Amino acid sequence: MAERIGAHAARPVxxxxxxxxxxxxxxxxxxxGRVLGAGNYHVYKARVEPAFTRAKGRGPQSGMELRExxxxxxxxxxxxxxxxxxxxxxWDSVIDTVxxxxxxxxxxxAAPQPLGSLRLDPALPIPRYNSVYDIHLQPGGYHxxxxxxxxxxxxxxxxxxxxxxxQRMNSNTNANGVxxxxxxxxxxxxxxxxxxxxxxxxxxxxxxxxxxxxxxAEIYGVDLGAPCLRYAHARANALGKSVHWSQQNAExxxxxxxxxxxxxxxxxxxxxxxTATLNIFSEIARVLRPGGVTAHFDGFHxxxxxxxxxxxxxxxxDNNNEKxxxxxxxxxxxxxxxxxxxxxxxxxxxxxLTGLPQVSAKGKGYMAGGGxxxxxxxxxxxxx
Amino acid sequence: MTETTETVRLQRxxxxxxxxxxxxxxxxxxxxxVLELIGELSVARDRIDTLExxxxxxxxxxxxxxxxxxxxxxxxxxxAERRARMLSRVFRASEKExxxxxxxxxxxxxxxxxx
Numbered sequence: 001m002a003e004r005i006g007a008h009a010a011r012p013v014x015x016x017x018x019x020x021x022x023x024x025x026x027x028x029x030x031x032x033g034r035v036l037g038a039g040n041y042h043v044y045k046a047r048v049e050p051a052f053t054r055a056k057g058r059g060p061q062s063g064m065e066l067r068e069x070x071x072x073x074x075x076x077x078x079x080x081x082x083x084x085x086x087x088x089x090x091w092d093s094v095i096d097t098v099x100x101x102x103x104x105x106x107x108x109x110a111a112p113q114p115l116g117s118l119r120l121d122p123a124l125p126i127p128r129y130n131s132v133y134d135i136h137l138q139p140g141g142y143h144x145x146x147x148x149x150x151x152x153x154x155x156x157x158x159x160x161x162x163x164x165x166x167q168r169m170n171s172n173t174n175a176n177g178v179x180x181x182x183x184x185x186x187x188x189x190x191x192x193x194x195x196x197x198x199x200x201x202x203x204x205x206x207x208x209x210x211x212x213x214x215x216x217a218e219i220y221g222v223d224l225g226a227p228c229l230r231y232a233h234a235r236a237n238a239l240g241k242s243v244h245w246s247q248q249n250a251e252x253x254x255x256x257x258x259x260x261x262x263x264x265x266x267x268x269x270x271x272x273x274x275t276a277t278l279n280i281f282s283e284i285a286r287v288l289r290p291g292g293v294t295a296h297f298d299g300f301h302x303x304x305x306x307x308x309x310x311x312x313x314x315x316x317x318d319n320n321n322e323k324x325x326x327x328x329x330x331x332x333x334x335x336x337x338x339x340x341x342x343x344x345x346x347x348x349x350x351x352x353l354t355g356l357p358q359v360s361a362k363g364k365g366y367m368a369g370g371g372x373x374x375x376x377x378x379x380x381x382x383x384x
Numbered sequence: 385m386t387e388t389t390e391t392v393r394l395q396r397x398x399x400x401x402x403x404x405x406x407x408x409x410x411x412x413x414x415x416x417x418v419l420e421l422i423g424e425l426s427v428a429r430d431r432i433d434t435l436e437x438x439x440x441x442x443x444x445x446x447x448x449x450x451x452x453x454x455x456x457x458x459x460x461x462x463x464a465e466r467r468a469r470m471l472s473r474v475f476r477a478s479e480k481e482x483x484x485x486x487x488x489x490x491x492x493x494x495x496x497x498x499x
Contacts, residue, residue, distance in 0.1 A: 020430035024423050081405035081412065085419045092396060099394045133400025140395040147392045156394075321400045 008172065009238035010108060010231065011158055012101040014094075021093045026163050029086045033166070036079050037312075043075045044308045063302070063310030064326075067318075070311060084319050087137050087164075094159035095139070098152050109234035110149045116219075118233040119246040120226050127249060129273040130224055133321050136164075142202065142225030154203045154231020161205070168354050169205075172239070175354045176266040177209035180297060183350040183377055184262065185213060188293055193217045193261035197287065199250045199280065200268035204232035204243060210264070211241040217261070219243045222250055251279035258382075259287045263294040269333075270299050270325045277324075277331060285340035288382040294342070296378040299325055300333050333378055342380035349374040 126143045134141045169175035198207040201221030211219045229245045302310045316322040337345040
């Protein structure tokens with residue numbers, strides 16, 4: 001497993017049976033997501049849609065309308081239960097490795113890390129949208145310190161995300177960051193950023209590609225979770241990159257106005273509340289420098305208007321503690337950012353860059369279609 | 385409260401409500417058991433595969449030797465006894481049910497004999 005996902009010196013190395021279990025979970029999720037999951041669409045067409053239409057005298061108008069009928073269908077029920085179990089098993093399988101190696105990983109991260117910097121704030125309140133339940137079922141979430149100088153949340157994320165993404169996010173799980181860097185370099189090639197901010201940086205897997213792409217810039221990563229940031233700092237040093245990490249709530253940053261040339265986030269907003277999203281967008285408009293650009297990758301809108309596809313795309317809301325995925329889709333994020341004074345706010349398309357071949361579609365719906373293809377990026381600029 | 389890292393057991397259960405997927409919660413539990421068992425089997429199979437490869441590399445015997453191994457009668461008898469004990473454990477709920485039924489049958493026979 002370590003070779004397949006590009007190990008670095010800070011990442012715990014699984015023993016034989018731990019790696020075998022982690023590989024099993026990858027296989028299970030591939031099977032559940034692509035083989036069984038492809039059946040959900042066909043089951044819908046064969047029996048759920050006809051029954052719905054008979055009962056209501058019309059077809060469904062939204063994904064949420066299908067919730068009752070789909071969760072009562074035995075095939076979907078069984079698939080959904082398997083998929084939920086597989087998500088729990090991701091974390092359980094990697095926690096074995098993290099727990100066993102915890103003392104040495106903590107000691108490694110606590111040793112002097114010469115590149116970049118780390119600023120923690122033990123008094124920072126953890127907002128309810130992080131603390132009330134564990135996002136994507138990761139036990140302890142991003143923020144819980146389970147020992148002194150804890151790094152467990154970071155290591156668990158670093159080992160778990162490759163399983164979740166079926167090893168399609170490149171070595172060191174940096175595909176999201178590589179994708180966003182490519183977007184900036186192709187769409188804004190003239191930009192010479194001095195300071196770059198990555199919001200919700202977790203382990204820095206999306207942050208480090210910016211360090212590579214803009215060697216003259218100062219790179220900053222912000223996150224709520226201290227154990228993630230300690231791990232990120234050690235991970236960046238192991239990979240030879242300099243980043244300034246700080247534990248902050250993106251809703252209230254301590255950076256001055258007009259400070260960053262680039263502000264980026266990947267998969268941040270669907271894990272924050274509606275109010276938090278509004279606050280974070282305000283902060284971005286404040287800290288962005290005139291002439292700067294902000295871009296975000298997240299599930300801002302449904303990938304399809306077909307109700308069954310929309311429904312399957314919302315599986316994570318009810319089954320993976322991603323409650324705000326639906327909230328985010330209802331927000332007019334373009335309008336909000338325009339009202340905050342950003343210029344040229346829109347969605348651009350950019351290719352999702354993963355080094356692995358795209359999986360061919362076996363069906364439609366949740367995960368069955370394989371690769372992302374082009375993704376939507378929310379973009380805004382601050383006028384000079 | 386923090387503990388020394390030597391004794392830390394990390395959290396295993398995520399906070400938040402777990403959906404019930406089936407009408408009977410026992411079914412949810414059984415599915416979890418089955419999936420975990422498949423995982424255990426998968427890990428064991430991988431380990432066996434590793435052992436065979438390392439043994440072959442070390443020149444002790446080959447995987448072909450394993451494929452063509454035919455146990456003799458003594459080994460087969462031992463294995464059959466092990467399988468029977470395993471099946472008894474796997475089906476112990478049914479065995480208990482059967483014991484209860486047979487106890488009742490025995491009671492009936494005794495009563496009939498005493499009439």
